[in-house]
Amino acid sequence: xxxxxxxxxxxxxxxxxxxxxxxxxxxxxxxxxxxxxxxxxxxxxxxxxxxxxxxxxxxxxxxxxxxxxxxxxxxxxxxxxxxxxxxxxxxxxxxxxxxxxxxxxxxxxxxxxxxxxxxxxxxxxxxxxxxxxxxxxxxxxxxxxxxxx
Numbered sequence: 001x002x003x004x005x006x007x008x009x010x011x012x013x014x015x016x017x018x019x020x021x022x023x024x025x026x027x028x029x030x031x032x033x034x035x036x037x038x039x040x041x042x043x044x045x046x047x048x049x050x051x052x053x054x055x056x057x058x059x060x061x062x063x064x065x066x067x068x069x070x071x072x073x074x075x076x077x078x079x080x081x082x083x084x085x086x087x088x089x090x091x092x093x094x095x096x097x098x099x100x101x102x103x104x105x106x107x108x109x110x111x112x113x114x115x116x117x118x119x120x121x122x123x124x125x126x127x128x129x130x131x132x133x134x135x136x137x138x139x140x141x142x143x144x145x146x147x148x149x
Contacts, residue, residue: 013040056095056102060110063088065117 013020020037021044027035066085070077096103 052099053106057106057110059088059092061113064111064114
């Protein structure tokens, strides 16, 4: 490990991401901006932001592909549909709590992608889903803590 810490910062970024992050944190805490690896730091933060957008978008797509199915064909709703919907709802709320600005950035694309997946069979208009609707408890047919889970 000592060898990695002594390597130039750019090489450390490629060799041991965690050690590189710790070095960047220490430099910021000490106000030693001259030792910051600004090129890799910018790339790293850009990748983090893109990763967060992808995760939220993916979870929204899954959720919004399930909600119309649950509302339009409740008799077809399986336990798996319901559990998937609840899990996505929980994770989306967790993400939005720490990344609230992503709600409006990702949501329209997620609705579009979900309706692309579902096709015209729903008879629903994607424009009717113009506002985020994360409250799906009534659609699921059970409440939090329900013994049927």
